Amino acid sequence: MIANDPYAELERRFARLSAVNRASSILNWDRSAMMPSGASEDRADQLATLGVIAHGMIAAPDMPELLSRAEEGATGLDQWRAANLREMRRLWVHESALPSDLVEARTRATSACEMVWREAKKNADFKSLLPMLGEVLAVMRRVGEAKAAALGTSLYDALLDEFEPGGRSARIDELFGELRTFLPDLLGRVMERQAKAGKPLALDGPFPVEQQRKLGEEMCRRLGFDFTHGRLDVSAHPFTGGTADDVRITTRYDEADFARALMGVLHETGHGLYELGLPRDWRRQPVGNARGMALHESQSLLMEMQACRSDAFLAFAAPRMRAAFGKDGPAWTADNIHRIYTRVAPGYIRVDADEVTYPLHIMLRYRLERAMLSGDLELADLPGAWNEGMRDLLGIEPPDDALGCLQDIHWPDGGWGYFPTYTLGAMAAAQLFAAARRAEPGLMEAIGKGDFAPLLAWLRANVHGKGSLESTDQVLVEATGDRLGTAAFKAHLETRYLSA
């Protein structure tokens, strides 16, 4: 079989790999949403074992020969199979670049560091994190070097490439540079304008969890989420997991503030709809995976920021919010709720940031993680550099490191190279949504009636259904006429926050 049809043999192997990875994904969801606390070591052992098995499948000794022989015969493959083979090669390059002792060292260092980080954050004690974070940085440098050699890129780009295939920092520098000259000025003007208009009225709680859950589920359904292929549950840190046929989204509820949890659900629903819309025939092959984190984040932000914080949608949602909690009065008008959902203010915490200041948080992290990886910034100097960056970019300085450089899990857990994809996603979201509105003139009117079918159909055809068939830029060019840029994002912010 290997001799006769190497491509078919590869499909067989990658389908098996996919099954193992999908199993791990459900177990990961369970760990965050269901697992009792005492089972964490048991679960870590299961996941580590499945990880070793998956690694062994990709890094099998005969894989290079199989890939090469399939590539020699690739002219006979249709576009999906050709792209699938390209994705197989990509996965193989990333996986085989790392010797197994380095894979193990990374797992060990990041697991240990994550534990220390939880305590360090609680106590706002950066010094206690320093030794373990140093180990993670050292191991991530080794990972980056190994992948850089295999990919022929810089160390940072090699790390970035895992999250955003084909992503390069030269391009990010350019895009972020454009935002850097634009955002601070915009922020000042928005703040001034909102100060003049006065604070929105506060929504009076409490908001019982069960009503929040029902409202969230109703809205989730409206957006097109299919509960025969997914669930909505609770976890400490909201995320989207599971598989394309079994999407698990999570949120957390605060009885004092339903508005955040609700937008959180709509954000994760955007991620979930991407997964549910992946090409049905290719779900168990590499080409059937989501393209990368920039497009993934674009789908969550398109739903949350572009569609669901719009006047049109909030006019539809406001009476449903009033009904859900039995409320009324001036705080509960669509206009006031829209003002709450578009309030802008610099803050310390990234995950609480509005869409105007969020990119500034990202630029800070992008700048700092590159400096740490290159050795330009000593780890011990991180808190100072963080605070200086916050003053520079946002004009505020956190009172302690818990509200500063200890706030995110990404560095302790090895997610170096991940941060920029948040803002690439925000830009792509604006660009895609603008294109969808051009293509479907009735789109906003439908959203104003709670009907997301036209939007979802456009996204399925132009993004979701493509899986990893094309590069992020190809997807954007075909869907919007342009590769990723800042224009649509800037226009969106100016329209929403400075006009009307």
Added chain:
Amino acid sequence: MIANDPYAELERRFARLSAVNRASSILNWDRSAMMPSGASEDRADQLATLGVIAHGMIAAPDMPELLSRAEEGATGLDQWRAANLREMRRLWVHESALPSDLVEARTRATSACEMVWREAKKNADFKSLLPMLGEVLAVMRRVGEAKAAALGTSLYDALLDEFEPGGRSARIDELFGELRTFLPDLLGRVMERQAKAGKPLALDGPFPVEQQRKLGEEMCRRLGFDFTHGRLDVSAHPFTGGTADDVRITTRYDEADFARALMGVLHETGHGLYELGLPRDWRRQPVGNARGMALHESQSLLMEMQACRSDAFLAFAAPRMRAAFGKDGPAWTADNIHRIYTRVAPGYIRVDADEVTYPLHIMLRYRLERAMLSGDLELADLPGAWNEGMRDLLGIEPPDDALGCLQDIHWPDGGWGYFPTYTLGAMAAAQLFAAARRAEPGLMEAIGKGDFAPLLAWLRANVHGKGSLESTDQVLVEATGDRLGTAAFKAHLETRYLSA
């Protein structure tokens, strides 16, 4: 490493196998308790792949040599390691006996048959099940033949051995023979006595699910279930799954009848406590597994039937039931509740049967599955043979096959040889509970205060903590002074149902 220490290499491999099996166990639980309906094919693919991986680990080409070489050096092993090696051999014999095409044929036939069975049961249409059940029977005969050759037993005993290691039908015939001469007469006397006393008063519902859940969880905790290592959820068919560090028990609630769901929870809690009590140092090795289904069922029935349907426990539980549902009056006395929980009557459905008639249901299935496997009973004649057996054993005849030979999933899903372990478990439960009471004179008094600590400590020392170190009979001899017998079970039934 293989060359130097074959036993250590085996431990390493079986730990990895355990991790894969534990992962499958959580995914199985999720399938019944959490998974959205549309994901069943996706999940089946994950579980089949993990099954193939696990099979490949045990049936690895060098495994026979590794096992033989470890056995040659076994004199140097302590008792746990020696027993572990014996269990490894046992698993290998069972797994390697089946060629992989037979494993696949079994999976395919049982999956397909289970689907057909659900419809056939709904429509009480045995004929529609006949072709698929015939395929399952054929494949199970092949499985039995292959295992019989490997184990040197009869076909039936080879199937039984998978569920009850060392279990043999000659022994079961003997034990069931003793019950066969005892139970019908006892049943007559109990029925007469209960008829004279009149029906217990009905408990007046409805009983909201949330209160049922809380009461169940409270009682589960009382029995000693540790919720930092387990969960209680809902599924269509209650079961205990997960791992020894992460036990997942399920129940189902009926708002018209809390009493059944509650006993169901206590039953599964008994299974769960066994898992939670398995030897801590050996949980990821074969010797750390539960001994077999007879002892497993003994632990659920010991809790449900022996401890929790006792006067002592129900006197403790009755006021808590009243408080849980805000009830009072003559139906809610401990005495009336005890009468409800010890009501005896022949019925059609095994899972609804009381502890007096339950063994008669089992004897029928044991008799019929042996006859079908040997060819003495044609599948097409099953409904007639079933109804005749019901008249013979229980004096009643089901009006249709849904209440007759279609009621259980075990034959469609390939669980041939499983049924007798239910009654072996009931006998072992009585024998162990009597021994525990002798060993701990204050046991019933403690249970009367809702304190299960003395009972649990005795079970941990005498059953749970032994894992698979000894055979079922060895465990019973050491704990009770005797191998498995009918005396304690008979005495228990006579005491509970004919005296006092």
